[in-house]
Amino acid sequence: MRSTAVNSPELLDPESHGLLEAFCGHLSGVLGLDIPRRRWPEVARAVRVAAREQGCPDVPGCIERMLSQGIDPETMDVIIHHLTVGETYFFRDxxxxxxxxxxxxxxxxxxxxxxxxxxxxxxxxxxxxxxxxxxxxxxxxxxxxxxxxxxxxxxxxxxxxxxxxxxxxxxxxxxxxxxxxxxxxxxxxxxxxxxxxxxxxxxxxxxxxxxxxxxxxxxxxxxxxxxxxxxxxxxxxxxxxxxxxxxxxxxxxxxxxxxxxxxxxxxxxxxxxxxxxxxxxxxxxxxxxxxxxGEAAVPPAARRSSVSKGGNPPPAAIPRTGRPFRGGEIVRPPEREAAQAPADADSMRVTARTLANAGRLDDALAWCERALAQQPLDAVGAYLRGSILLEQGRMEEAVAAFRRSLYFEPGLAVAQFALGNALAAQGRDAQAAKHYRHALTGLRALPPGQALPEADDLPAGQLVRMIEAILGMESAA
Ligand SMILES: C[S@@+](CC[C@H](N)C(=O)[O-])C[C@H]1O[C@@H](n2cnc3c(N)ncnc32)[C@H](O)[C@@H]1O
Missing domain, CATH: 3.40.50.150 (Vaccinia Virus protein VP39)
Structure with a gap:
């Protein structure tokens, strides 16, 4: 029987160390953090605190449950608080x-x-x-x-x-x-x-x-x-x-x-x-x-050098690859875009989104408008157009585009969220809050893990947490 008390100074009995190791591996995957063995006691301490807050005296049992059922946001917050280093100050460096x-x-x-x-x-x-x-x-x-x-x-x-x-x-x-x-x-x-x-x-x-x-x-x-x-x-x-x-x-x-x-x-x-x-x-x-x-033009000699990933500063310029990849994402050169121009509205929207994500906002807007010319009643297209306009700082036009999107599909939560953002950026806080709340209502009706295709597959639960944070709701603090 596992009998480690929550307030035991040893944190975990020796036979539970394998469990702690598995849990640290899981946390590393979720948070990306490097958790070397010397930091395992900190994780155990964090779990102990979280277990105490939840009135659960059985720390290994708590870990087992989190490994099988996932970590609830409150426990995750306690663990993150213990594991991350928040050291910072004004005008550091x-x-x-x-x-x-x-x-x-x-x-x-x-x-x-x-x-x-x-x-x-x-x-x-x-x-x-x-x-x-x-x-x-x-x-x-x-x-x-x-x-x-x-x-x-x-x-x-x-x-x-x-x-x-x-x-x-x-x-x-x-x-x-x-x-x-x-x-x-x-x-x-x-x-x-x-x-x-x-x-x-x-x-x-x-x-x-x-x-x-x-x-x-x-x-x-x-x-x-x-x-x-x-x-x-x-x-x-x-x-x-x-x-x-x-x-x-x-x-x-x-x-x-x-x-x-x-x-x-x-x-x-x-x-x-x-x-x-x-x-x-x-x-x-x-x-x-x-x-x-960007990609620097470099002399041939430099092109032969490999990119250092060690502790030394990297070379001043990174060799051109000659391939149409940027950060792992395929980006077509403009002349090939024209030759391979998508003909249907769905593909035009995909092109617009890809270009927007690559920061080419004018091109993205042009493709989005072509898609909308074919499907003028498309709520998702209008939402995408609004998102691009928002990034271009064209606030009034973005607001109008989001409203248009919601006119066609009032339940489109991402458009409610985006309209909230556009209004908040203009200082129209009360109206923004109204649309954030509409977005929350729609998103909370979805399973937290459900991907939102209009928002690049962002999980619904993550957008809920963001909006709660914006609204200053307790659960997000
Ligand atoms: C040392 S602070 C740096 C603060 C500030 N950037 C500076 O240089 O002063 C490191 C921050 O990175 C955050 N952090 C660690 N892992 C992260 C992750 N996976 N995603 C986002 N933030 C993370 C921590 O929560 C912490 O607040």
Whole structure:
């Protein structure tokens, strides 16, 4: 009989170690985290805490149940809290933020700021944002660099697998320790001191960031449904180093696909060797290595070199493969697209979605509109058109497209969600909340694991968790 008490100092009796090993293997698969043997006691401790909260005295029995029936979200939160390292602070690694301010943003602002109003958009993602200091540092950098930032359509997405960290990020209240490398003037400029000695971020900065749960080990990105496509810059710093090698490779390939052409991936200096992947070119700036989406022309000698995956910085340019692959996804060159042009509306929609996921928004819109010309009453086509317009920052048109989609199919939950996003981006919060709730009603009627084809097969349960997080519902905090 297993008799390990929940509060036993040994955590698990020796014969249950095999169970713990299996459980750690399962967790590694789900979260992508590297869980070496020395960390197994932490997992046992986390399960013990979760078991205590659930009034279950039998820890091995609890593990067996989770292995056979899956891990409920509350227990997963406890485990994630114990296993992830959330260390972060404002303007961590000044060289990276200097690169953003001085090298990445100015050309984007120049080229997009001089064109039509709908082109004035920037899309930045802090992936693995922890308690939000990185995302708010980006928001501050944007306010400093983009003179008329309020007239731009700025998407600043911040995601993490740790929902407790996201809840802190959404509050935007920080202790002294988060300001360990910034000046008192910086703090006074952007934060309000509270009576308890903590500091609250300026409301306008807070409103710039959307914090959402997203597990980088899952394939929920790039996807229009998670708003993770066509990114100009992705910060994924001090995250890859905690993942297993095969998850690192998959995550980097997906992050590459989440970038628009010419977009930037920022990792920390120690992770530079992990970010080497075809379709990302490494650029060296003072104190920092950046990765840019694209394929560099390189001299023949360099073409023969192989891409290092070790701890050393990668080569400055990654050889062209000559194959029509980008991040593992087939992308046809434009001239072949015309020759192999899809004739039916369904194929046109697929082409539009593929192009949108690759960041080619104008082409995607053109294909989507061709599909709609054939099937003008198609709710999914109208939804896709709205999603592309949303990413282009054409808010009013996106709202109209989503409304049109819902007119044809009022139960299309992804369109309700997207309409909520478009309205929220315009500050129409009450209306947005109404549509988020409609989306929740539809999604909760589905099995949590059901794939949503209109949202790149995102599981319904994951979208439920995202919307709950947006609405600040208790279960998501
Ligand atoms: C050390 S913090 C990095 C915070 C911030 N990026 C920085 O550099 O200051 C690492 C974060 O990665 C998150 N993380 C770990 N595994 C993850 C996964 N599979 N998906 C998403 N986030 C993950 C953790 O929850 C944690 O908040």
């Amino acid at each position: 000044p060289a990276a933020f200097a690169a953003l301010r001085d090298h990445i943003l100015p050309p984007l602002i120049r080229s997009r700021g001089s064109g039509p109003a709908e082109g004035r958009r920037l899309r930045i993602w802090s992936a693995g944002c922890s308690t939000g200091e990185e995302a708010y540092s980006i928001a501050i950098a944007l306010q400093e660099c983009v003179p008329d930032w309020e007239r731009w359509h700025i998407t600043l997405l911040a995601t993490d697998v740790n929902r407790a960290a996201l809840a802190i990020a959404r509050q935007g209240v920080y202790r002294d320790w988060s300001f360990r490398t910034t000046s008192p003037e910086f703090r006074a400029r952007h934060f309000q001191r509270l009576p308890d000695g903590h500091y609250r971020i300026d409301e306008r900065l807070k409103a710039m960031v959307s914090f959402l749960p997203l597990n980088l080990a899952e394939d929920a990105y790039p996807a229009v449904g998670t708003n993770t496509t066509a990114m100009d810059v992705i910060f994924c710093r001090n995250v890859l180093m905690y993942l297993q090698p095969e998850h690192v490779q998959r995550a980097v390939a997906r992050l590459q696909r989440s970038l628009c052409e010419g977009g930037w991936l920022m990792v920390s200096a120690v992770e530079a060797g992990l970010a080497a992947t075809p379709g990302l070119v490494c650029e060296r700036l003072p104190g920092v290595l950046l990765f840019r989406k």
